[in-house]
Structures are given as structure tokens and as C-alpha cells.
Amino acid sequence: MDKSVGLRGYCCFNCRNIVADHNDIINKEFLGIHEKGRGRAFLFSHAINVVEEPPYYIIMITGPHVVSDILCAECGKNLGWKYQRSFREVNKYKEGKIVLVKYNIIKV
Ligand SMILES: [Zn+2]
Structure with missing residues (x-):
């Protein structure tokens, strides 16, 4: 029914590299709170054209995570971070998901 599937996405605010597909958004009202970025963010099932840095342990407002x-x-x-591991049951759904902070990406 929707013929425009796959045509919308998000790019890096700095160089306009496409980093995520609109269809991969899980949560558009995600509140990202991290020392590297704070504020509105999008939770994606995966991202493209990005580099994943080595994981590290961090205590967030929502509890301890490896990101x-x-x-x-x-x-x-x-641009954001990827949840590698969550230690609280309520946060388990975030594992393997990617947060891109809203002010780091531009809708295209
Ligand atoms: Zn870039």
C-alpha cells in the first residue's frame, strides 16, 4: 500500500552521510541520557554507515549498561551509542539496539 517504503532516512548532521532508515525506528520519543549526549533521541533496530567503538560499562539513569x-x-x-548489554530486565529490549541523538541526525 505504501510505495514510499525505504525512501526516508536520517543522515549525519555534519557530513550528510546516511546513517539510518526511517523504517528501522523503534521509538521516536526515546529519552537519551548519556555523558556523550542528552535529550531527545531515536531508538533504531540498526544503523548503516557507522563505526561501532569497543564496548564499555556505564551507569545510566535507567541502570547499568554495556554500550x-x-x-x-x-x-x-x-552520533549516539549501541546497547550491548542491559542488566535490568526492564531494559533488556534495548540490547543490540542503537540510539541516535536527535541533534546529531537530520531527516532526509
Ligand atoms: Zn558524518
Whole structure:
């Protein structure tokens, strides 16, 4: 029914590299709180054209997590992070998912 599937996405605010597909958004009202970025963010099932940094342990407002920083593969800007592991049951659904902070990406 919707013929425009796959045509919308998000790009890096800095170099306009496409980093995520609109169809991969899980949560558009995700509140991302992290030392690398704070504020509105989108939770994606996966991202493209990004670099995943080595994982590290961090205590977030929602509890302890192991995350990896997500960098733009083109310009190296930090765009968000990926949840590698969550230690609380309520956060388990985030594992393997990617958060891109809203002010780091532009809708295309
Ligand atoms: Zn970039």
C-alpha cells in the first residue's frame, strides 16, 4: 500500500552521510541520557554507515549498561551509542539496539 517504503532516512548532521532508515525506528520519543549526549533521541533496530567503538560499562539513569559509541563512518562524529548489554530486565529490549541523538541526525 505504501510505495514510499525505504525512501526516508536520517543522515549525519555534519557530513550528510546516511546513517539510518526511517523504517528501522523503534521509538521516536526515546529519552537519551548519556555523558556523550542528552535529550531527545531515536531508538533504531540498526544503523548503516557507522563505526561501532569497543564496548564499555556505564551507569545510566535507567541502570547499568554495556554500550559502544556509534560514530559516523564518513566523518567520525559521535552520533549516539549501541546497547550491548542491559542488566535490568526492564531494559533488556534495548540490547543490540542503537540510539541516535536527535541533534546529531537530520531527516532526509
Ligand atoms: Zn558524518
